[in-house]
Amino acid sequence: MIFALLPVKAPHLAKQRLSAVLEPVQREALARSMYEEMMTKVRAARGIDRIIVATSDDAIAAHARRSGALVLEETEQHSHSRSADNAARWAMEQGATTVILLPIDVPLATPAEIESLARAVRPGVLLVPSADGTGTNALVLTPPDAIASHFGPGSFRRHLEEAQARGLLVEVLRPPGLVFDVDTPEDLAELRRAQCPSGS
Numbered sequence: 001m002i003f004a005l006l007p008v009k010a011p012h013l014a015k016q017r018l019s020a021v022l023e024p025v026q027r028e029a030l031a032r033s034m035y036e037e038m039m040t041k042v043r044a045a046r047g048i049d050r051i052i053v054a055t056s057d058d059a060i061a062a063h064a065r066r067s068g069a070l071v072l073e074e075t076e077q078h079s080h081s082r083s084a085d086n087a088a089r090w091a092m093e094q095g096a097t098t099v100i101l102l103p104i105d106v107p108l109a110t111p112a113e114i115e116s117l118a119r120a121v122r123p124g125v126l127l128v129p130s131a132d133g134t135g136t137n138a139l140v141l142t143p144p145d146a147i148a149s150h151f152g153p154g155s156f157r158r159h160l161e162e163a164q165a166r167g168l169l170v171e172v173l174r175p176p177g178l179v180f181d182v183d184t185p186e187d188l189a190e191l192r193r194a195q196c197p198s199g200s
Contacts, residue, residue, distance in 0.1 A: 001049040001050065001095050001096050001098070002047060002049050002096070002098045002099075002100065002118050002121060003046055003048070003049060003050045003051070003052055003091040003094070003096040003098070003099050003100070003103055003144075004042045004045075004048045004050075004051045004056065004099075004100045004114070005052050005084060005087045005088060005091060005100065005101045005102065006035070006038065006039070006051065006052070006053045006054070006064075006069075006104060007050075007054045007055070007080050007083035007084050007087060007100055007101070007137070008035050008053055008054065008055040008057065008060050008104055009031070009055075009083075010055070010056050010057045010060075010125075011027075011028040011029075011031035011032045011035070011057060011060070013110065017063060019025040020144065022032075026127070028101065029116065030182075031069070031104070031105075032059070032060070034104045034105055034107055034182070035063075035104045036063065037039050037101065037107060038103075038104045038109070039051070039063070039064065039067050039069070040051075041110065041111045041114060042066070042102065042111075042114055043067060043068070044111040045091070045111040045112075045114035045115045045118065046111075046115050046118070047049070047115050047118030047119060047139070048100070048114070049069060049117060050069075050070060050091075050094065050096070050098075051064075051067070051068070051069040052069060052070045052071070052072055052087050052090065052091055052094075053069050053070070053071050053072070054071075054074060054075070054083040054086060054087040055071070055072075055073070055074060055083075056076060056078075057077065061073060066115070068111040070094065071088050072086060072090050074086075079095060079151075079152075079153070080149070080151040081149040081150060081183065082149075083150045084101050084139075084151065085148055085149050085151040087099075087139055088101070088103075088141065088144040088145060088149075088195075089144070089145065091144050092143070092144045092145065093142075096144050097127070097142065097144075098121045098140065098141065098143070098144065098163060099141050099144040100114070100117050100118065100138065100139075100141070101139040101140070101141070101149065102114070102138055102142045102172070103137055103138070103181060105181045105182045105183065106137055106177060106178050106180060106181050106182075107182060107191060108176070108180050108194060109175070109177035109178045110114065110175075110177050113176075113177050113178050114174035114178075115129065116173070116175060117138060117140055117173070117175075120140070120171065120173060121140060121142055121175040122139040122142065122171075122173070123142050123143075123168075123169060124142060124146065124163070124168040124169030124170060124171070125140065125141060125142075125146055125163040125168050125170050126138075126139075126140035126146060126170075126171045126172075126173060127139060127140075127156060127159055127170065127172050127173075127177065128173050128174065128175065128178045129156045129161065129174065130179065130181055130182070131177065131179050131180055131189070132153055133156060134155075134156055134157070135152075135153065135154075135156060136153050136155040136159055137178050137181055138157050138178050139159060141161075146163070146166070146168055147159060147162045147163050147168070148162065149167065150162070158161070197198060
């Protein structure tokens with residue numbers, strides 16, 4: 001069974017790197033909006049058997065349950081990697097043979113791109129790098145505990161090196177919507193251009 005995992009940081013703590021261009025209430029609204037949009041896309045993607053949302057935010061948890069997802073409730077804010085690993089272990093207990101770890105801050109991702117990850121599943125590790133090639137925007141693990149999560153700066157290399165050290169098959173995919181994430185003011189400006197191209 002293929003489970004999609006969405007570790008969701010409490011929205012009021014999200015997107016601190018956008019503080020130069022967005023007020024706290026705007027950053028929170030953006031994070032909630034991106035989560036809801038990503039949930040809609042994951043639900044629309046074929047090949048995903050279950051969805052798990054790991055979060056400490058009550059509103060996110062309630063929305064996830066209404067959307068038919070399982071919720072791993074966190075009593076405190078964890079790092080993205082710790083939330084991801086906890087969710088992967090819990091997914092195994094629920095019968096998952098593969099987990100697809102997805103971020104919420106990839107607003108140009110499509111259901112078809114998520115489906116492409118599910119179609120590519122095979123024993124080992126599948127990586128989707130960030131646009132600059134240093135981060136990890138999606139991580140597909142078969143089995144779910146194939147490697148530990150190392151999200152953050154330089155995570156792509158750390159994931160790749162651990163998989164290779166374990167002798168696992170590794171594949172790298174670059175779906176354009178999943179490669180683009182919103183972390184900086186420049187990313188936000190690029191997103192706005194993509195959503196509202198000139199002349200439209």
